[in-house]
Amino acid sequence: FSNFVIFIYYFLFQFSRWKMNDSFILPQPGSRYSISGGNLRISQLNKEEDAGIYQCLASNSFGTILSREASLHIAYLEEFKTQRRSPVSVREGQGVVLLCGPPAHMGGELTFSWIFNEYPSFVKQDTRRFVSQKTGNLYIAKVEPSDVGNYTCVVTNSVTQSRVQGPPTPLPKIEIQFPEVLAVAKGLTVRLECFALGNPVPAITWRRPDGVPFPRKVDVNKSSGVLEIPYFQQEDAGPFECMAENSRGKNTVKGRLSFYAPPHLVEKPQDVQKAIDESLLWECKASAKPKPSYRWLKNGEPLESFEVVNGALSISSLTLSDTGMYQCIAENRHGRVFTNAELRVIAVAPDFSYSVLKAQTLARQGGDVLIECRPRMSPRGMISWRKGKEALRESHRVSVLDNGSLRISNITKLDAGLYTCVARNQFGVASSAGTLVVKEPTIITSKATQLDVTVGESVVIPCQVSRDPTLDVRFTWFFNEQLINFGSHGGYFEKVGGTSAGDIMIRNIQLRHAGRYTCAVQTKVDSASIATDVVVRGPPEPPLDIKVDEVAETTSFVSWSPGPDNHSPVFAYNIQIRSPFSLGWQAAKTVPASLGGQQLTARVVELSPWVEYEFRVLATNSIGTGEPSKPSQKIRTKDTLPRTTPARVSGGGGSRSELVITWEVTKQALVAHLSAQRYSSCQWWTAHWPVSKTGPSCCQIVWSVI
Structure with a gap:
């Protein structure tokens, strides 16, 4: 192993130190350890002395961070x-x-x-x-x-x-078995072996004890008794068993796969720059099984003086000494992960370069105003205000908020002027100024009211205002909270009035134009609005639910429900009827003869027997008569004996053994009963005798004499 060398690279740091098994490595001249450019070199590796856990500590002027652990095993x-x-x-x-x-x-x-x-x-x-x-x-x-x-x-x-x-x-009897419980990491490939001795050679099968199949496809090599589960997931965990079986019997070995996952970071702290006295909350979260524990390091040393809850580091009031490199470590018994972040705590004198006061602030007389003052400074210092050259005194109307902004309530003309915000801390003083201009309030002089209009009329809805003459005013109208586009809506809406009025006219008003109209007035300083309710009166809507029952030979009973009256009470109803033999809809005779606005039922009389009828109802109010209701279902009156007899009955002629009889239906019968009389009409005779029709009102019967 004398020629084997380890190189571990670490960039961008000015100074590096190394630990082995939590003890610092101190390279000596002529030793097997040397550090060059942050890299640790070990020559002539020794499996007893050099195997262990190594970590690098890298430092520069901003702080120190600790590397993740590297295990050195000598094969x-x-x-x-x-x-x-x-x-x-x-x-x-x-x-x-x-x-x-x-x-x-x-x-x-x-x-x-x-x-x-x-x-x-x-x-x-x-x-x-x-x-x-x-x-x-x-x-x-x-x-x-x-x-x-x-x-x-x-x-x-x-x-x-x-x-x-x-x-x-x-050239022995033994079975290959596996651990009773086998812990497997997420994503790994599980390979289980099962082999049995026997004659005949046993067959190997794998299964779940409860009979439920494996949650996804697994590789089962039956010839070699190997079960392989690639990319192990939590749903793969659970009990399993291997069964060896031949003609002489079977044997079963049971086991359990348990799932574990080393920590994996899902939320990391980011580098941040904060001012003195500000608070810091750094989130650090990792997914793992079992759940991970968390530790924090500052410049490579354990951090114990601050609160850590579920991995999150909280510092309530930062100081300059909190500046440094921080590390969150999430770990469980299967591994650990590191993440780094830098905290810079800064101290600066007040500075308005990026947040000057508005050069001019407009406010309305009697209103409120907020003038913001947000200088950049660290630590947070004192903020005071001046009006003109005098220090501003706080009162029940004038107050300085905790963030330094100035609030003035119930403004008067005397509040106008130059305001200066002064910020100071131990590092310096700075100021910024702006002018407050007080304007007359915008007031709508028109009164809120309700307008009653009849369909087809035109109406003007007023919106008169008084305002500061130096301010432009904008009028916006809404109908039932929807913006009115004066270029559409069928030309019904039109703006009228002068520069200080936002009146609108509605021409040829319709029922659908009933509702609330809102005039919104706006200037650079303030805004106001007024609402007017418009009631549109018109003929009533058609009655509903027309029902016909109690049908007799010449009468029937009709009922209905009232439709909307369109803001004018219904004072009368009329019933119309239609049959195949009428010229359109005709007025029906009813009992009572006159149907008032509260009458919702009537009996229709003087109908013809055995005729199909439809019924409809119309409502009338002071504006007029509305559209008729939908027709009722068709009904047929009951049949009865004819009320008239045929006229001009005569006979004679014909051939041998025949007698021809002719007659004429009377005019009264044609008017009232032509289509309905089962006894006097040609239709009835045709159904019962060999009758031939000779004309619209005459029939003849040919009787054969036997």
Whole structure:
């Protein structure tokens, strides 16, 4: 190992020190340790003296931070002992295990193989033969005559690439098992081995004890009894079992996989610059299982004088001595992580370079004003105010807030003038000034009111104001809290009035224009608003829920519900009817004959029997009659005997054995019963006799005489 050298690089620091197993390394002339440019060099490595935990402490004028831990392991693989192994006697068909017994080693993974008799004849794994990569042992489930010979275990170190051979074992019952509980880190690949001896050769299966399948696809190599779970996750944890089974029986081995995760930072503190007396809260959070604990270092030393809660570092009042490099360490038994941040605590004299007072502040008479004063200074000093050349005295109207800003309430004309904010701390004094200008208030002189308008009329909604003549005023109108765009809305809205008025006119007003209209007035100094409720009166809306029942030969009962009256009470209802034989809708005769505004039911009379009718209702108020309701469902009146007889009945003519009878339906019957009379109409006769229709009002029957 004399020519093996370790280099660990660390940049950007002026001074570095090293620790091994928490003890400082002090390089001496001629020793095996030397530090160059922050790098630690170890020559002629010794596995007993140099293996351990190393950390670098890097320092400059801003502070010190500690590196994460680096473990140094020196890989080696010793030779097998030369003691010859005794021959192994096995009956044919039995199982046997040949022990490898690897020599002492360190670092890297070992891989195992077996030579059968002479190199390069290696044992090939199959359902009978298995080489464990954990113990190196060779398992033969059922020995056959061809297995007789010498077996040599070969061990290879993956780091040193050295290979050693054990003494030959002339050609033993054992099963490969696994730990009862195996802890696995997140993201690692789990490889479990299970091999059983038996004749016939046992079959190997893996499963969950509760019968639930593995949560995701796993690699099961049945020929070699290996279960492999790549990129292990928390849902993979839990109980499992390996079952070996042949025709003579079965055997089961149970185990459990437990999940763990070393800490992984999810929230890190950032470099920050703070003023004296300010507070600091640095969050440091890590995900891990089990939950991590947290420690903080300042300049590489444990930090114990400040509060740490769930990883967060809190300092309530900073001082210059708090400046330095800080580190948060999150750790559990499976690992630890470091994160670094710099804290600078500064001290400066008051400075208004970036926060001068406004040159001019406008305020309205009778209102309030806040003049901000926010100089940059550290530590926080004293702030005072002057008006003109005199110190400003506080009163019930004038006060200086904790942050230094000046508040003046119920402003008068006398409050106008030049105001100066003066800031001072132990490092200096600075000031900044601005002028307060007091303006007349903006007042809406129109009174809030309610307007009643009839559909189709035009109305003007006033918005008159008094204001400071030096200020521009802006009028904005809202309808039911929605901004009115005077270029749209169908041209119904129009601005009217002069420079001090924001009146609007609504032309040909409609029912949909009813609601609240708000006039908002705004200047650079203040604002005001007034609301006017507009009620639009119009004909009533159509009645609702028209129902028809109690249908008889010439009457029916009609009911309905009132629709909105549009701010004018309904004083009358009218019922209309329609049938296939009427010219459109016609007024119906009702009982009572006159239907008042409170009447919601009526009996319709003088209907014709056996006719389909529809009904609708109209409402009337002082504005007019509204739109009719939707038609009711069609109903048919009941049938009855005709009320008139056919006229001009006559007979005669015809051929031998026939008698022709003709008649004429009367005009009264045509008017009232033509479509409904089952006995006097041609339709009825056609259904019962061999009748031929000769005209719109005449029928003839041809009777055959037998």
